[in-house]
Amino acid sequence: MTFPTVLTIARLLAAPLLALGFLVLARPLADWLALVLFVAASLTDWTDGYLARAWGQVTRLGTMLDPIADKAMVTAALLTLVYVSGLRGAILLPAVIILFREVFVSGLREFLGDVSGTLKVTKLAKWKTAAQMVAIAVLLAQGIAEHAVGAAVVGMDSQTVGDVLAGRAEDLQGLGWKWSVSEGLAWTGLGLIWLAAALTLVTGVDYFRKAWPHLKETE
Structure with missing residues (x-):
């Protein structure tokens, strides 16, 4: 230990x-x-x-x-x-793609056993992991920013919120910058999670291509 x-x-x-x-x-x-x-x-x-x-x-x-x-x-x-997350609809598909790939590649490694070394981690897979990690961290931070926006608009109606964001009313709660941070984190997180999902598909296909010769062998 x-x-x-x-x-x-x-x-x-x-x-x-x-x-x-x-x-x-x-x-x-x-x-x-x-x-x-x-x-x-x-x-x-x-x-x-x-x-x-x-x-x-x-x-x-x-x-x-x-x-x-x-x-x-x-x-x-x-x-x-x-x-x-308030972005659950936008992150559901990339999340499913990422999780499917993890299960699929793990299954390939387990099945191949002694020859699983053919599925070595590639540089592209490392980039996928980096994008995935940063995306998740950004999306978790966006949840904090989203809650701050919610707290700032308590007691306001939609008209007042619109006036504050448009600069027509005094921003006593810091709603403007909180909204900007939340939106910035949301778009950054979404972009990264979809990038990670795209890289996930590419690396998953690459692993399957490398494993295919071993899967064609008869027992």
Whole structure:
């Protein structure tokens, strides 16, 4: 039980906690908890592997748990966003594509067994992972900004909100900049999650193409 392995286990346990926070905590506290957990998990994803190699502490347990922790955190975050985000309709399809690819490639690796090394992680797959991680973090942050906008418009009717945003009425609650931040995060997060989904499709097809010669063999 080395320190890098402990980090991996902590990342694995953080996945259900991210979703659980929305069941037991009020928003935006739950959003802040989810964002902190996800960003911390993303950082330890790189840290535990680096430390394990640098300290000569690569273990079979850590090697087995590392990809499981990654997939668990991404799955928990995407399911949570689809459940709580105001953008759920726009992120449902890319979330399904990403999760389908994870299940599909994991199944391929398991089936291929000893020859699963043919499905090595490519540079494009690393870009997919980076886009996916940043997208999820941005979308979690957008939930915080969205809640701030909701708090700022309490007691206002639609006409007043429109007047404030158009500059025709005094903005006492900072609605203008809160709205801008929320919209900016929304469009950035949507762009990145759809980019990650597109890269997911490309890398998934690439993995299947590499696995196909082994799938054609007869037993």
